Amino acid sequence: MITISYVNFWIDPKNDDYFTKFISYNIGETKIVNSSDNPDILITSVFGNINNVINVKAKCKIFYYGENLNFYPPYNNDKLLENIFDLIIGFRYTNLDKKILRFPLWLMYYNFYTIDTTTTDTTTDNTNIINYIENKYKQNKNKNKSIFATLISSHDRGGQRTKICNGLSKHESSQGKIMCAGNFNNNTSKIGPYCQDKINYISQGIYNICPENSSYEGYFTEKIFQALEGGTIPMYWAVDLPEKGLINENKYCFCNINNEKELQDSIDNVIANPKQYLEGNVFSDNAINIIQGYYNDLRDNIKIKLGL
Numbered sequence: 001m002i003t004i005s006y007v008n009f010w011i012d013p014k015n016d017d018y019f020t021k022f023i024s025y026n027i028g029e030t031k032i033v034n035s036s037d038n039p040d041i042l043i044t045s046v047f048g049n050i051n052n053v054i055n056v057k058a059k060c061k062i063f064y065y066g067e068n069l070n071f072y073p074p075y076n077n078d079k080l081l082e083n084i085f086d087l088i089i090g091f092r093y094t095n096l097d098k099k100i101l102r103f104p105l106w107l108m109y110y111n112f113y114t115i116d117t118t119t120t121d122t123t124t125d126n127t128n129i130i131n132y133i134e135n136k137y138k139q140n141k142n143k144n145k146s147i148f149a150t151l152i153s154s155h156d157r158g159g160q161r162t163k164i165c166n167g168l169s170k171h172e173s174s175q176g177k178i179m180c181a182g183n184f185n186n187n188t189s190k191i192g193p194y195c196q197d198k199i200n201y202i203s204q205g206i207y208n209i210c211p212e213n214s215s216y217e218g219y220f221t222e223k224i225f226q227a228l229e230g231g232t233i234p235m236y237w238a239v240d241l242p243e244k245g246l247i248n249e250n251k252y253c254f255c256n257i258n259n260e261k262e263l264q265d266s267i268d269n270v271i272a273n274p275k276q277y278l279e280g281n282v283f284s285d286n287a288i289n290i291i292q293g294y295y296n297d298l299r300d301n302i303k304i305k306l307g308l
Contacts, residue, residue, distance in 0.1 A: 002041065002306070005033050005034060005058070006035075006043050007052050008046065008049070008050075008052055008053065011047075018111075019062070020032065022113045022299075026113060026295070027306075035052075035056045040058065040306060041062060041306070042058035042061045046075045050074060050080070053084060060086045060306055061084065061086050062087045063085040064103075065089075065090040066091075068213070070216070081099075085099060086305045089103045091220065091221075092217065092218050093218050101297060101298065102218065102297075103297075104294075106222040106224075106225045107129070107291075109195065110129045112128055112129040112132070113295065114292070114295050130283050130291065133225060133229050133283070137231050137282050138231070141278055142231070147204045147205035147206070148171075148175040148177060148178065148179075148207065149168055149176075149178045150178070150207070150209070151178060151180045151182070151209040152201065153182045155183070157213070158213065160255075163257045164209050164267070165209060167255070167264050168207070168271075171271050181201055199226060202227065202230040203230040203232070207232055207253075207270070208230060208234055208235065210224055210236055211236060212237065223236070224242050224252060228282050233252065233253060235255055235267070236254055241254055245284060246286075248283065250276060251282055253270040255267065
C-alpha cells in the first residue's frame, strides 16, 4: 500500500486526484493519509506556504506546477525547489540532474494513465488519449458551425487575446461575430463551469481564440487541446509552436502577436483557406511514443524515489 498526502495542492477532490489515480494504475494500491503520518509520497503545489512542506517526512516529495512559476514566488526559485523536493514536475523540459521532469498540464485534463498499444480501434474514446482527442475532433469538426469564432477567457492581462481579436475582427463583416462567453469581452450568455461546457460551446464555432496566458519555454497548456477537441481551428499563441513533433502543424494558426504584419497575414490566410487546417489528423505519427514517454518517465522516476 502506497500512502499519499497532499499539501498546498488544489482542493477539488473530484478533479484534482490525477496523480493518485496514476500511481494506483501504474505502480500499486494507494491510500490517502495526513501529511503528519509520514506518507510514502507527498504531493504539493504552489497554493500555500512552502514551510508547510519542509517539515513533512516522506520518502518522495513531489512538486507539481501547472502554470508559469514567475507568478508564484517563492516557488520560482529553482535552487529552493531542488533542495526541498525529490521530483519537480511540470511543463519544463526534463533535466533529471536538477530533478526536473516534464509532464505538461494538458495531460491531466484527460483520465488516461498509459497508452494502449494493443488495439488500433479508433471507434471508441477509451483506448487512449490520442484516440479520444482524434475522435472528438472528427465528430466536432463536422458539426454545423453556427458561430464564426469563439473566445472564452476571464482576463487578458498580457494583451494577446485583444491583438488576435483585433486581427480577426476585420473579417466579422463577412464571416460573423466573435462570440465571447467568458468574463473577458463578454457579449453573450456565459457558459457553465466545467470543461465539457467549454467544449460544447466552442464546438459551435469554426475558430477558437486560445492563446496562452504567458510565455515560458515549454509552456503549452490544455487550451489548444480543448480547441482541437472541439473541432475548431485554434488561433494560438505561446512562446513557440505548441508541442512540436506531437501536434501536426497544419491543425492551428500560430499568431505571432509580436509582429503586427505577420499576425494579420496568418489570420487572413486561415480565413481564406480553412479547409487546409481541417485536413488530416491532430497528432503526428510519433505522438504515441512521445506521450507514452511522458507516462513511463513519471512512473519510473516515482518508483525509483520509492526504492521500488
